[in-house]
Amino acid sequence: MNPEQPDENTTVQHGADRPQPAAEQSRPDAAPEAERDGTVIPFPAPAGGQPQRAPEVLEGEPLLGELEYARWPMPVVLPLWLGSRETALGTARWAVEYAGRHVAFHAWRAPAYGLALSWWTLRGVARAITAGIGWVSVRNEYRPLITAAREAKRWDLVRDLISERRALARVRIKTTAWLSLSGGSAGVAGFVLAGKMFGWAALAGAGLGALWLGRPRTAPVLPVGPVLPVHLELSADMLTDALRAAGLVKTDATPQLVTPPLRDGNGWAVTLDLPRGGGKTAADVIAKRDTVAAELGVDEIQVIMTRVRAVAGGHAGRLSVWVADDDPYLGTPNPSPLSTAEQFSVWEPIPFGRDARGRRILLVLMWQSMFFGGLPRRGKTFAQRLPSAAGVLDAYVRHYVADGKGGADWRPMRGVAHRLVIGAEDEAIERFLAMLDELITEMGRRFAVLGTLPTSVCPEGKLTPEISRRYDMPVIFITIDELQEYLSAMPGPLKEETVEKLARLARRAPAAGFILNAASQRSDADSVPVKLREIITYRYCTQVVDRTSSDMVLGKGKAAQGADASILSEDHKGVGVLVTGPGSFEIVRCDYMDLPTFATVCAHGRALRVAAGTLSGDAASDTVAAAEAAGVQIPTVLADVLYAMHGVERMHTSTLLSRLVNMDEDGYGDYTPERLAEELERAGVTRSGRQVKVEGVNLAGYRRADLEAAVPAGATLPTAHQPVTVGDG
Secondary structure, three states: OOOOOOOOOOOOOEEOOOOOOOOHOOOOOOOEEEOOOEEEEEOOOOOOOOOOOHHHOOOOOOOOOOOOOOOHHHOOOHHHHHHHHHHHHHHHHHHHHHHHHHHHHHHHHHOOOHHHHHHHHHHHHHHHHEEEEEHHHHHHHHHHHHHHHHHHOOOHHHHHHHHHHHHHHHHHHHHHHHHHHHHHHHHHHHHHHOOOOOOOOOHHHHEEEHHHHHHOOOOOOOOOOOOOOOOOOHHHHHHHHHHHHHHOOOOOOEEEEEEEEEEOOOEEEEEEOOOOOOOOOOHHHHHHHHHHHHHHHHHHHEEEEEEEEHOOOOOEEEEEEEEEEOOOOOOOOEEEEHHHHHOOOOOOOOEEEEEOOEHHHHHOOOOEEEEEOOOOOOOOOHHHHHHHHHHOOOOOOOEEEEEEOOOOHHHHHHEEEEEHHHHHHHHHHHHHHHHHHHHHHHHHHHHHHHHHHOOOOOOOOOOOOOHHHHHHOOOOEEEEEEEHHHOOOOOOHHHHHHHHHHHHHHHHHHHHOOOEEEEEEEOOOOOOOHHHHOOOOOOEOOOOOOOHHHHHHHOOOHHHHOOOOOHHHOOOOEEEEEEEEEEEEEEEEEEEEHHHHHHHHHHHHHHHHHHHHOOOOHHHHOHHHHHOOOOOOOOOHHHHHHHHHHOOOOOHHHHHHHHHHOOHHHHOOOOOOOHHHHHHHHHOOOOOOOOEOOOEEEEEEEHHHHHHHOOOOOOOOOOOOOOHHHHHH
């Protein structure tokens, strides 16, 4: 395998440690490594020392990895494009496509070529006859001499030249007659001896000769090929010219190619070293990706540039460039492997999506926090759901969910969430603050327990799978969507206090098994303060309006480093820039999991928790979720109203209708109080009173107890999970 090309069985894994020096790899407590066809990909080991493995949901999928380089020169016997299976197949596919494109181009023009060849043949015959007559008559040879003699009035010389010409013409006529007789005799003899084949060969020879004589003299016989190639055919000169035009390489300097342009998947890959003396680095080139793309004649989304680090044999001036044939982020979405998984462990890397080259992107959730941002309807919530879905499939993960929008995106979590907050009204904000207080208290309790454990059990002061099970410390997944809705509704002092609590959870709680998964449409300093954003490790941003907005999500200065979500277009739904560290980012097309699929995953996650005895909190007391799990049919309007009133004992009809419209505008946009009452009565709801008092205001409304009483019988609520104390051992 060519060490400078990626192997198809490796993986891009974010959150894992980089390869260790040889001295450290020999230590018995070093993190285990998975070897795939010679490329070593480190997998992190949890604090308890148990090795991690690639998730089972990815079995059978092609996992591609980061570019690796040998640290020593290797003998090159085969050409570089045969150095790996991927480049060989890519080159073969490109050659077939290139040949097919040109064959099709010329085949379509075959009738025109036939007419042109016929005309050229006739013109060749005419040229041959004209040339033959001129040779026999000798007029063209003597005409300049005779004309010059006449101008000099040397009539004696004119008579001599005319006589000489006539004599030479008689000789050539005799020669032509003799050659014609000889050729005719040879032709008859050949026809007698060789038959028709000789005749056809002679005819073909004469035709080719006439065609050669009649060919165009000032233009190519055939056009060179398609005027506008379907895809860019990258060359070293094109790349050098692009870098020079962008001011990255001096006119008299040339980048040194580590690998020549090679076919790599659906694009061209090249690795180069910037010339020394120019004062430019790989980071400078990445920052001018749009200019380089314009000079290459492609969209900047097609140009993927990464700096080759020292761990892969690179340096500050070595750059890996991959140019896609077309937009690599369009097409049919890739279904998430989690959609069909029986179960999952959040201690393993989760499948998140694929990069431009189709390589699998994995995220290590443990010890990390996440933030998602971007414009509405660009797939932000779809991306945020993927880590939550992985946590749902782990029966030993406890979910805390707060949806500031109050829509339908997180409704399936009602069956698994230990705490669920819907909307950002006053009572919802109170429940949100209570949830944060509960998390802060639990974090303190866990650190107190971890501090009492011996180093043999807790060597790094962090949660381990064994400690999690033994001391009832399940991994806690905190999902907050539309965070700005909560913070914007709070007065200044309360907002600062809330931000500080969230910052504590993002900064300290990961060691105790907390995973923060927050999202916001508006990520400005007022909606989501920098104090919180800057300590979150993973950041994902879908399309935004400009580079400033991109930096608000991904971090200050990230756009200048190439991590710019403003280059995405409206067509890039489910595509975003993923920042995984100070100098690491990828443009990722997230796996696809729609709301019905997510609902199926959550239903399965509830069944896993019931079987494991870990269902707790709000999910354990949700009558609708219990009924649905038991297969009992519930009228849609009743289920939606109960979801909208989650955590609220009484609600005015006007407030309830606004929440229903927020959840499903198409379904409830034309509802009136009268129609809502009719639909609920049809669903079996009997109101104990028409009016309810909320915050001292008595208006028409509903009581949650009346709604829950209408849930069909047949479902029993599971017994809530009782925590185990430390002393239970």
